[in-house]
Amino acid sequence: MAQIKRETAVICMINDLLRGSFIRTEGWNPSYFSTEIGDVSRVSLMGVVVSKDASGNVVIDDSSGRILLRSFENNAFHDLNIGDLIMVIGRPRVYNEEKYVLPEIIKKMDHKWGAYRQLQLKLLRKKTGLRKKEARILVKEEKQPINHFQKIIEFIKDLDAGEGADIEEVKKRSGAPNAEELINKLIEEGEIFEVKAGKLKVLE
Template sequence: MPEAEQKFQDRQIAYKTRIKDVLNSKYIKVEGFNPNYLEINGQKISRVNIIGVIVQKSELDNQKNLIIDDGNGVITARTFENNLLLDKIGIGDVVLLIGRPREFSMEKYLLVETIKKIEPGWVKVRKLELGKDIEQEESNEKEVEIEEAEEEKNMGESQKNKILKLIKKIDKGEGVFVEDISSSNVDNLDEIIGALLREGDVFEIRPGKLKVLE
């Protein structure tokens, strides 16, 4: 591998990820030194950090395969080199695996960079870590939605007040035609007038002519 490419790839973060997110994500192939990546929750992920249990192990020529299960999904991890680390891993072991996602014939797998046996308690820790992240994301999204709704509501009230003041200013006692306030530079004027009519702030003394209810 060219030195420039190696340095670039060394800088990539290994994201803590669920296997199901790897399997359900879109795999993007790119040209040049930039690595291929998965699109997961808006992030471009070219290296993953997964904790799971080895449920199957096989070897064919120079290719060694491990099937890993994290409770959310099952995926194959492969190495095409004489990786002595895999010789120390057996079925039933809980492992931490760092690898690069790959796709062949529409099937995703992980190319092993490093793998080590860890204590079973780390499975629960990882689930709590990822669960907390999702809950935090959902909480943040709800907060943003509430803020946007509040901002939209405040903006709507401001527009209504602007129209009410304009009608009062123009009205000489006989009401104001809608056309007379159409140049008020207010977006969605028809919707705002409709809301004012429904809420009883203005009324039509005749079609197209408005008056503020004092």
């Protein structure tokens, strides 16, 4: 299996993501958000918890906007309370046209760090400005003649009767010659997960 390089977490505001566009790349290159501050595949955000829904997902606000934190791990946010200031490092994603972050690290912060982060962001923007985006070979989902990523997600949903979709059946139905590689990438990016050996589910 190809070695996946962990991308550097980019310090940014929530609004940078909300105004950006999600781009899915080919192969093992990480998918990312194309934003005014550059291409972002991992983020470092700091915000206040403003809500928790019935399923345990959390919304944070950093004064520039609000974004959802989602996880397929049970009780991932159980120790977070409304009003907590937290730092989040994770991967920005899109599901059903809603932008969210799949956290890798969550840390509660003292509220004095909020002012420090604002200063940090101001200095970073002054130093770097609006950088030109790096040239990459991109594959936008809406421009693919056959979107195997989306087809795999749809097949998993169709085949999942509650216990997860059989991975071999998903690979067979997808018709993609590199179906296993595509499935592994979707797992790596947090779009789907293996609920148990050989069974896949979509993160919802």
